[in-house]
Amino acid sequence: MTYTKNGKTFHCPVEAALDVIGGKWKPLILWALGDDVLRFNQLQKGLPGVNTKMLTKQLRELEKDGVIRRTVYPEVPPRVEYAMTDFGKTLIPILRELCKWGANYLEIDDTSRECPAKKGKH
Known part of the structure; x- marks a missing residue:
């Protein structure tokens, strides 16, 4: 079965x-934003x-x-x-779990250091 969204075809929901949110920067941008409102320079400095x-x-x-809003x-x-x-x-809990998984992978206990963009805000 295939699915179509925004003119793109996907073979499964994970692909969509x-x-x-895939790639190097998108998850980090989303993690940096969390519940915050940030300007471009704040995001850039945090990444x-x-x-x-x-x-x-x-x-x-x-x-x-439709994941972020630009004002x-x-x-x-x-x-x-x-x-x-x-x-x-709705991605925040998923990103938290990715952070925990990454901390486990790195064999660290302190997840307050996980991403420079947030510095422990999650």
């Missing part, structure tokens, strides 16, 4: 999920190694998939904020 072009691309894809304020200079949508927030 990985299409939305060592991500360049501006890649962060912009990943944010656009997450927004297109532009009509100010000079413009202020842009990113936050998880209600649908996106």
